[in-house]
Structures are given as structure tokens and as C-alpha cells.
Amino acid sequence: LEIEMIDEVVDYIKFKLYEEKHKWFGRVGFDLTTNGVLYDSKLVQRFIEKNRNCLNISMTIDGIKEKHDMNRIFRNGEGSFESVLKNVPLWLSQFPNAGTKVTFASADLQYLKDSLIFLNSLGIKEIVATLVNEDVWHEGDDIIYERQLRELADYMIDNDCPVEFAGGQFSETMGLPYNNERLKLNWCNCGENNFEIDYRGNLYPCVRFLPFALHKDDRSVGNVETGVDFNKLRPFEVLNISNQSSQECLECPIASGCGWCVGNNYNKNEYNSIFVREMAICKMHKARARANDYYWARMRNKKGVVRHVPNLDRKRFLYIMMSDNAVDYCSKIERKRYDNILRLDDFKQGLHFARENFYTPVIVYDDKELDVNFEKVLEEYEVIRIKPFSLAKQEKNNNCIVVVDGEEIPENFDKYFSQILLHIQKKDIDDLSNICAKLFPCSKKVNIIIDDWDDMKSSDFNHYERALGQVADAIFEYAIKGKIVQVNILTDMMITKDKMNCGAGDSSLLLAPNAELYPCSSFYFSGQYQSLGNIESHVNLKQSKYKMCNSPVCNRCDINSCHRCVYNNLEKTRELKIPSEEQCELRGIEKKIAIKLQKRLIELNVKTPFGRNILQEHDYPEVLELIVNEKFAGYR
Numbered sequence: 314l315e316i317e318m319i320d321e322v323v324d325y326i327k328f329k330l331y332e333e334k335h336k337w338f339g340r341v342g343f344d345l346t347t348n349g350v351l352y353d354s355k356l357v358q359r360f361i362e363k364n365r366n367c368l369n370i371s372m373t374i375d376g377i378k379e380k381h382d383m384n385r386i387f388r389n390g391e392g393s394f395e396s397v398l399k400n401v402p403l404w405l406s407q408f409p410n411a412g413t414k415v416t417f418a419s420a421d422l423q424y425l426k427d428s429l430i431f432l433n434s435l436g437i438k439e440i441v442a443t444l445v446n447e448d449v450w451h452e453g454d455d456i457i458y459e460r461q462l463r464e465l466a467d468y469m470i471d472n473d474c475p476v477e478f479a480g481g482q483f484s485e486t487m488g489l490p491y492n493n494e495r496l497k498l499n500w501c502n503c504g505e506n507n508f509e510i511d512y513r514g515n516l517y518p519c520v521r522f523l524p525f526a527l528h529k530d531d532r533s534v535g536n537v538e539t540g541v542d543f544n545k546l547r548p549f550e551v552l553n554i555s556n557q558s559s560q561e562c563l564e565c566p567i568a569s570g571c572g573w574c575v576g577n578n579y580n581k582n583e584y585n586s587i588f589v590r591e592m593a594i595c596k597m598h599k600a601r602a603r604a605n606d607y608y609w610a611r612m613r614n615k616k617g618v619v620r621h622v623p624n625l626d627r628k629r630f631l632y633i634m635m636s637d638n639a640v641d642y643c644s645k646i647e648r649k650r651y652d653n654i655l656r657l658d659d660f661k662q663g664l665h666f667a668r669e670n671f672y673t674p675v676i677v678y679d680d681k682e683l684d685v686n687f688e689k690v691l692e693e694y695e696v697i698r699i700k701p702f703s704l705a706k707q708e709k710n711n712n713c714i715v716v717v718d719g720e721e722i723p724e725n726f727d728k729y730f731s732q733i734l735l736h737i738q739k740k741d742i743d744d745l746s747n748i749c750a751k752l753f754p755c756s757k758k759v760n761i762i763i764d765d766w767d768d769m770k771s772s773d774f775n776h777y778e779r780a781l782g783q784v785a786d787a788i789f790e791y792a793i794k795g796k797i798v799q800v801n802i803l804t805d806m807m808i809t810k811d812k813m814n815c816g817a818g819d820s821s822l823l824l825a826p827n828a829e830l831y832p833c834s835s836f837y838f839s840g841q842y843q844s845l846g847n848i849e850s851h852v853n854l855k856q857s858k859y860k861m862c863n864s865p866v867c868n869r870c871d872i873n874s875c876h877r878c879v880y881n882n883l884e885k886t887r888e889l890k891i892p893s894e895e896q897c898e899l900r901g902i903e904k905k906i907a908i909k910l911q912k913r914l915i916e917l918n919v920k921t922p923f924g925r926n927i928l929q930e931h932d933y934p935e936v937l938e939l940i941v942n943e944k945f946a947g948y949r
Contacts, residue, residue: 316356319345323364346371348385349397352404361407371411372397372404374435376428380421401435412439415480418449425461430468433478442480446574448581448593455600462604470611485609485620487570488602488671490627491563496555503575504534504549514538518549521576528580532587548587549575557590566627566671567602571595603668610695624673624695628813630821631672632699633663634834637826638679640701640716642734643815643833644878645764649840653826657686662848663824664694672822673697677834678704705730715756719748732758739765742776746783749800753791758799767881767895778902785910792914797922802903805874807911807923814867817879818859818889824848832859835880864890870936871929872900897935904928 323343330338343364349372351357361368374397375381382392404411413432417425425442432440444458462482469478476483499505504518514537517523524531534549535541552575555563562568571594575587582589612618632642636654655663667674674696676683680703683691698713705715706728715730719737733756737745742763752759763769769777784800791798799805805813815821818832822845829844830852831837837844846852859879861867867877867890877892877900885893908928914921 316351316354316360320360320363323360327367342367342369344369344371346373348373348393349400349404350393352397352400365407369411370404370408372401372413373415374398374401374413374432375415376421377424377431380415380424380428383421401437405436410438412441413437414441414443416443416445418445419451419454422454422457422461425458426465426468429465429478429480429482432480433474440477440480442482443572444594444597446572446577446591446594448591450593450597455596458597459600459604462601463607466604466608466611469608470615479608482601483605483608484570485622488567488605488624489569489622490566491554491568495569496563497553499552499557499575500554500572501575503552504546508534508541510537516541518546519576521574522579526576526580529585532579552587557588559590559592562590562592566629567599570601571598602671606668606671606695607693610693613695614692624671625697627671627673628816628820629670629672630675630697630816631663631667631670632675632677632821632823632834633660633667634677634823634825634837635681635683636679637838639677639826640679640699641736641762641764641834642675642677642699642714642716643835644762644766644881645736646835646838646880648838650827650838655824655826655828657684657690659824659828659848660687661690662828664690666824666848668694675699680704699734717752719744722748722751724751728755730756732756732760734760734762736762736764739763739769739773739776742773742780745780746787749784750787753787753798757797758801760801766899767885767893769895769899774898774902777899778906781903781906782909785906788910789913789917792917792921801874802876803907803910804923806872806904806907806926806928807914808925809873810926811873812862812867813874814861814877815879818845819861832879835878839880858889861890864892866891866897866936866940869940870897870900871931872904873926875900894935894937897937901935 326341327338329335330341345368347357347370352372361370373385374394375383375385378392378394381394381397385393385397387393415428415432429440429442462479465479466483468474469476476485501519503521507519509517509520509523511517511523515531515533516535516537518532518534520526522532532545533542534545557573557575557578562571565571573590573594578589578591579585579587581591606624609618609620609624612620634655637648637650637652664674666672674694676691676696676698678698678700680701682704700713700715702715702717702721705711705713711728711730713730714732714734715728716734716736719735719741733752735748735752737748741748745761749759749761763777781803785803788798788800788803815833817836821833823831823833823837825831825834825837825844829837829847831842831844836842861877861879867875877896879889881896882889882892885895908930911923911928914923
């Protein structure tokens with residue numbers, strides 16, 4: 314330990330700041346990291362006392378003895394654990410808010426839980442636990458990692474430990490898709506607001522670009538004598554998640570919290586570029602995301618603690634249908650299946666499948682509550698529950714989504730639900746606003762489903778437009794009172810700019826009562842389509858044929874939140890990606906009413922949440938007409 318040289322460097326910096334009357338004089342701080350072995354020596358303690366007001370020291374203690382002594386050994390081969398541990402009380406008395414960072418690799422994963430428990434027992438306030446980003450992982454490491462984290466989660470919940478106890482391994486915001494703002498940032502601050510300086514005075518964007526850390530030419534960005542070479546710094550200044558990551562990473566449903574090292578990226582790729590992201594950590598991050606879901610599910614079900622950013626933000630759902638008598642969560646069709654009931658073992662496997670593939674489980678009830686054995690299994694999962702009105706109205710706690718028929722709503726409805734799925738027939742359209750008026754006090758959102766919409770004729774569309782206008786008036790009346798109510802077919806398109814649809818076969822699947830997977834309930838109940846596979850087989854989840862982003866019609870349409878039905882596409886047009894004329898006409902009517910409503914809502918309150926995506930009018934009635942006109946324009 315060159316403590317005397319460190320003392321001279323600190324003195325020199327402070328003196329030069331004073332001599333040049335620099336604005337940093339008296340404000341500069343020094344962060345040091347020590348292995349802790351010589352921390353109690355007289356020279357070190359004299360340095361600390363001399364610089365206490367501008368000093369922060371972190372100590373590296375890697376966990377329990379077995380973990381620490383795997384890497385931190387003396388020249389004679391002996392471990393340094395006892396030599397460091399004896400100095401921890403002194404260190405914490407001088408720097409009570411100081412922290413430590415512990416890194417895990419393949420060989421020491423088995424000590425993760427015990428090491429974090431031990432470090433917390435020492436009274437260390439800030440613990441950062443990370444994994445090695447390099448390709449050091451072996452087959453089965455992800456299983457060990459997830460098991461260690463799940464055991465840590467159980468310990469924390471049973472002992473009322475805060476989430477910080479896990480050293481950052483559990484988080485409300487990790488394991489979610491990237492948002493547009495996050496894509497503009499880099500994973501770390503490499504080359505942004507700090508430099509590393511070697512013994513020759515060369516400047517580097519981070520420590521991982523120093524010559525001893527590389528197997529190729531270094532990436533110096535200047536020297537203390539000649540200054541910063543801003544041309545060499547330019548690549549680092551523009552680094553962000555978007556321009557480093559593969560399409561697989563950008564589209565990953567659990568991308569947030571997955572880290573990498575820019576220096577390792579440069580060191581490993583054949584192009585000598587910092588714009589190629591290494592993915593060696595991928596399976597380990599997935600294991601962490603699954604364990605994180607487990608932790609928050611148990612916190613919710615045992616402690617009543619709900620994370621502010623729930624995993625439904627992934628917008629990936631596995632609908633688990635309890636029987637062939639289950640409630641309709643989408644448009645009703647004639648059912649060709651009658652007697653299947655989901656077995657407990659299949660229920661368990663379905664939940665496991667959902668966690669492994671990062672789907673939010675959605676339990677679709679029939680007319681019975683779940684058996685106690687089914688409820689026991691759900692203690693480890695965050696789920697959405699969809700229940701029929703006959704079942705939900707009997708409950709005190711109504712955090713479920715309730716399915717109601719337009720004809721079964723009582724006049725005095727005193728229950729409140731998170732969302733309502735409203736089934737109506739085209740014959741009920743004229744009464745739609747009255748039905749919604751009954752439901753608005755009972756939920757923040759009403760999702761309208763017209764079961765026989767594909768049989769609507771021209772006169773029905775006219776009635777629908779008039780009825781939606783009345784619903785829009787009712788939404789506006791609530792807004793005047795300072796209240797917000799949502800109706801999916803009108804307000805969803807005002808809120809998000811992202812392309813949204815039901816996601817059948819892509820971002821949502823159905824686990825049917827026969828234990829087979831289908832794109833949605835219509836494909837199952839029709840009885841004429843094969844399943845995608847079962848939960849025990851290797852189902853191809855990259856069902857590109859169901860992705861609406863590749864639709865020749867839909868990708869030209871600016872209605873972002875469109876409830877186009879993949880099943881109806883296939884039935885009407887014989888193509889999954891081409892919507893029927895009736896679908897497009899319905900969506901056009903909904904957009905027309907939504908534009909008028911949005912303008913009124915913004916005039917009433919410019920900060921309304923319904924102004925996030927400003928809707929635009931077009932001079933063509935339907936996208937297909939626009940495409941056809943473009944196609945034949947050259948022949949005219």
C-alpha cells in the first residue's frame with residue numbers, strides 16, 4: 314500500500330486548487346477503495362485523520378470466509394479474510410455510511426445468499442452485489458444463481474429485511490422492457506464524466522481501457538500534459554443502449570437491469586469497436602429477473618407490498634383458463650368444447666411456463682372460486698384475475714377484472730373493480746352510453762366488447778358512431794368534475810404512441826383446460842385449429858406470423874391502440890395479418906369520435922393524460938384505399 318504516495322498526491326491536489334484559487338478548493342472529495350488488510354496501520358490512520366473532511370473510503374470484503382478467500386489471498390497462499398474482518402469495526406466507526414462492492418463469478422455463486430446475509434450482519438449500510446460481465450459462465454450457473462436469489466428472498470421476507478439488503482439484486486424497475494428514454498442512455502458513464510489516469514499520465518475513458526486490462530491496442534483519449542483528444546473521445550460521448558445493442562436485446566421483455574462493460578465489448582469483438590455489445594450475461598440476467606419476480610410476488614402475497622412498476626408492464630400475458638365454462642375475456646364465439654377442466658399439475662406447469670418466459674399469468678375463472686390447493690400455488694406469483702360478475706360481486710376485495718353482460722348490471726351497483734370487461738350485442742348499441750353511465754362509478758376503466766361485431770351492417774355502423782359520441786360526452790362530463798374514466802376503444806389510442814393490439818399468438822397466449830397452448834380462446838373454442846404445442850414441449854415462442862408489426866395494412870395505419878382480432882383476420886381474409894373491412898371500419902369510427910373527444914379534453918385541461926398521443930385526421934377513409942391508390946398511381 315503506497316499510502317505515503319497517496320498522501321502526497323492528495324496534498325498536491327489541494328495545494329494546487331488553493332494556489333490557483335480554483336472553485337473546487339474546499340469542495341473536492343477523494344474516494345478510495347482498500348482491501349482492508351493494513352487499514353489499522355499508523356500511516357493509514359494518520360492519513361485518514363488528516364483528510365477526514367474530504368475523504369470517503371470503501372473496503373472490499375467479499376462475503377463469508379469461503380467466498381472472500383477464493384480470490385483475496387496473500388503471496389503465501391493464505392486467505393486474507395481474518396486480516397480484513399478485524400478492521401471492519403474501525404472502518405465503519407470512521408465511515409458509517411461507507412459501502413462495499415462484491416462481485417460473483419461461476420465458482421462462488423453458491424455463496425451468494427450467505428455472503429449477503431453476512432455483509433449485512435456487519436452493519437455495512439451500502440452493499441452492491443454484481444456479476445462478472447465476461448464469458449466465465451458454465452452450464453447450470455443460471456439455475457444456481459436463481460436458487461440462491463430465491464433462498465435470499467425467502468430469508469429477507471421471513472426476517473423483514475428491506476429490499477436494499479439484497480445489494481441491488483432485487484429492484485422494482487429491473488426486468489422490464491426498455492422505454493424510449495432509457496435507450497438514449499448508456500449502461501455506465503464510460504467516457505462521460507470521468508477519466509482514469511495511468512502512471513504515464515495518459516487519460517482513459519474508464520479503468521477497463523487501461524493497457525493491463527486489454528488484449529489489443531489501448532484507447533487513450535489524451536494525456537495530462539497535452540490535454541484531452543476530443544476526436545478520440547467522440548465515440549464514447551455518443552454511446553447509448555440503442556447503438557450498442559442487438560435487436561434481440563432491444564426487444565427483450567426484461568431488458569432493464571441487464572448490464573455490460575464497454576471495455577469488455579471492445580476487448581472481445583473482432584471489429585475493434587465499442588459499438589458491439591457482448592451478451593455473455595444473458596442467461597444470468599434472465600435468472601435474476603425470474604428471482605426478482607418471485608421476490609415481489611411473495612412480498613405482495615405475504616406482506617401486501619406492491620411494486621410500483623408491476624410486471625404487467627412487459628405487456629406479455631399467459632391466460633390460464635380454468636375450464637371450458639370459463640368466462641369470456643374476449644369476443645364470444647360458439648363453443649365447440651365443453652367438458653375440459655384444468656388439472657392442478659397443468660396449472661402449476663402453466664405458471665412455471667409463464668415465469669420462465671416472462672408472461673404475466675392471467676387466471677380466467679369459471680363460476681367457482683379456486684380450490685385451496687390452486688391458491689397455495691399462486692403465493693409465489695403476481696397474477697391478474699378475470700372473474701364473472703356473479704362471482705366477483707360477492708367479494709369484499711375486488712382487485713380483479715370483472716366480466717359483465719350489458720343485461721346483468723343492477724341499477725344500484727356498489728362494487729369497485731380495477732377494470733370491467735363489458736360484453737354487449739349490436740342490438741344493445743343504442744343503450745351503450747346508459748350502460749357505461751352505470752359502470753363509470755364502479756371502475757377506472759371499461760373495456761367494451763361487441764360480441765357480434767363481425768355481423769354489423771352499414772346501419773349498425775351509423776348507430777355505433779352515434780352511441781360512441783354519447784359515451785364520449787359522458788367521459789367529458791366526468792372530466793369537467795375532475796374525474797378520469799377510460800373506455801378502451803376511445804381513450805387507449807390517446808394515451809400511448811406504441812403499437813398495441815391483443816397480441817394473440819405473440820405477446821399473449823392461452824393455456825386451455827386441455828393443457829394445450831393456443832393464440833387465444835377463439836382458436837381453442839372453434840375446435841378447428843391445432844394448438845401451438847403443450848407446456849411440456851418446446852413451443853416456438855417467436856411466432857413471427859402473428860406479429861402485427863409486419864402487417865401490410867396495419868403498419869401503415871396510425872391507430873396505435875387497435876383491438877384487431879387475429880382470429881377474425883384468419884376467418885374473414887384467410888390471412889393472419891390482414892384485417893377484415895369490418896374491423897377497419899369500426900376502428901375508423903372509434904378514431905373519429907376519439908379525435909373530437911381529445912380536442913375537448915385538452916381544451917378543458919392541457920395537462921390531461923389523454924393528450925399524450927395527439928391523434929391526426931386523414932383525408933382517406935381507410936388505409937387499404939391509400940395503399941391501393943399508391944400501388945396503381947404509376948399506371949394512371
